[in-house]
Amino acid sequence: MLASGFVRIEGLAAKHGVSGMTVHRDLGVLEQQGWLRKVRGGATSTPTALLESSVRARIGDAADEKARLAKHAVRLVSPGQVIALDYSTSALGVAERLAPLGPLTVVTNFLSVINLLSGEPGLHLIGLGGDYQPSYDAFLRCTPPAWPARCAPTCCSCRPPRWSTGIACTARRRRSRSSAR
Known part of the structure; x- marks a missing residue:
């Protein structure tokens, strides 16, 4: 066809x-x-x-590059962080490596990530709502949440729709209360 x-x-x-x-x-x-x-x-x-x-069609595309990206991204992750993952198959590669790095909070709109990480000890999952799109296996057309200060993502993989462009992976360090004064 x-x-x-x-x-x-x-x-x-x-x-x-x-x-x-x-x-x-x-x-x-x-x-x-x-x-x-x-x-x-x-x-x-x-x-x-x-x-x-389609997730099924994209999952094998550029697999080596996605694996390298995921390995690099998880080096920026520290226990206690909040990680936001979009619905890309690159983000799925990152998610596959997160379980041993907990405790973490993972925020995502990607059902494949939710299914992969659900039940993993040390991981708190937050699923973002929206309209479910089967070809993406994700919930889309949602507006970004107002992140409470205690829950601001410290690493964001790839490109959540309407939130950012390109690869945005950073390791922001939160200042302690004493150093913020």
């Missing part, structure tokens, strides 16, 4: 030896997951969305 941009229900049914109704239902599921768009008689692909935004 990516090559032609369109596929017919009858063609899929004949190719796979199933009924047109089965193909129709399966296309409905794939549409809900963000893989395609159903149209009369078939489905159309959205190559950009499939290749650039």
Whole structure:
């Protein structure tokens, strides 16, 4: 479908030896997951969305670079920090390395990160709401929270939508009350 941009229900049914109704239902599921768009008689692909935004499609892209980024990012993490992770697969690489670094608070809109880190001892998870988008496996269209001073992120991986651009990984040190005076 990516090559032609369109596929017919009858063609899929004949190719796979199933009924047109089965193909129709399966296309409905794939549409809900963000893989395609159903149209009369078939489905159309959205190559950009499939290749650039689907977690499944992006997870293997530039894997070595993402691993290097994640290794570097976790070196900036100290116990007790609040870490904000966006819905990028680079952030997923960072999340895979966080459990041994706790105690930490992890703030994210990425369901894959929440599922990965849930139940890990020493990690407090905060999920950001919004509209769930299956192709991103994330909750989008949310406004950034007003961070209380005790919960301001000290490291932010990659690019949360509408919050920042580029890679923003910093290790801010909070001043103690005595040095702030």
